[in-house]
Amino acid sequence: MSADPRRLAFLLAVHRAGGVLAAADELRVTPSAVSQQIARLEAEEGVTVLDRGPRGATLTAAGRVLADAAERIEAELVAASKQLAALEGEVSGTVTVAAFQTAIRAVVGPTIGAVARRYPGINLVVEERDKTESLRRLREGDVDVVLLERDADADTTAPRGQRDVVLLEEPWRLVLPASVAAPAQLSDLREATWLASVEGTAGDRALRRIAGAVGPLRTRHVFYDFDVALALVAAGQGVAMLPALALQGELPDGLAVATVPGLGARRLVARHRATRTQPGAAVTAVVEELLAASAALDLV
16 A cells, blocks of 8 residues: 555545545645545545545545554554653543533443543543533533534534544434334334424434435424433333433333334544644543443444
């Protein structure tokens, strides 16, 4: 492979951001610069790495091979940075993570123990806060990492001076009364009564996406907490679309969970400040442990 490894970073950014424009914003360069680097990469390797369409750019088979290589290089560089930091002294400091219920339970919780074992000098502080408050505290420097949710179909990038790290993509599941036959496809749910998520949440975005595919949906009630949604479904008030993380453990009696093609996925993202001096070694270490905890989850 003769490609300049620096070009692989551009390909990886396009893959993660979902398009050239979004990648350019993430990398703080012009879209033309991203396109030029991708074109040079294709010329050097003699392959096409992107399928460009009206909804963004996706990797070709060759592009996936190169993106995987880019991720391995990135991981090696992160590991090297951590080793260098260790040579200079113990990684230490307070790292504050703001997140929401399911992310704390499934990802942040396991991370606390891992950080304590590997980095005893890090004081990891966890705050359960809503999205608006978490992002405000991140901007003001009171929080170091914010865990966010978004429908995987959403085209969202971090603002300047901040960076998003995708921790995982978890499938949306349909929760319905056990007495109701599980649908085989989205169109079977056209006449169903849905429980609505609070406006602006990933669930709200996903439900609007489904309505765009199958037509107007009949909704009833509004929930923010996933346990509330489960209680309402158990009371026969409708069906709900919940992420896989919300369905770990034992469910209330009388409920069933169905996998329906086309429901899509929810993306869990860790956002931190990205400047000349940030993230520091402690924040980098915590984000790496969040990635490890996410990778260990069984969400199939």
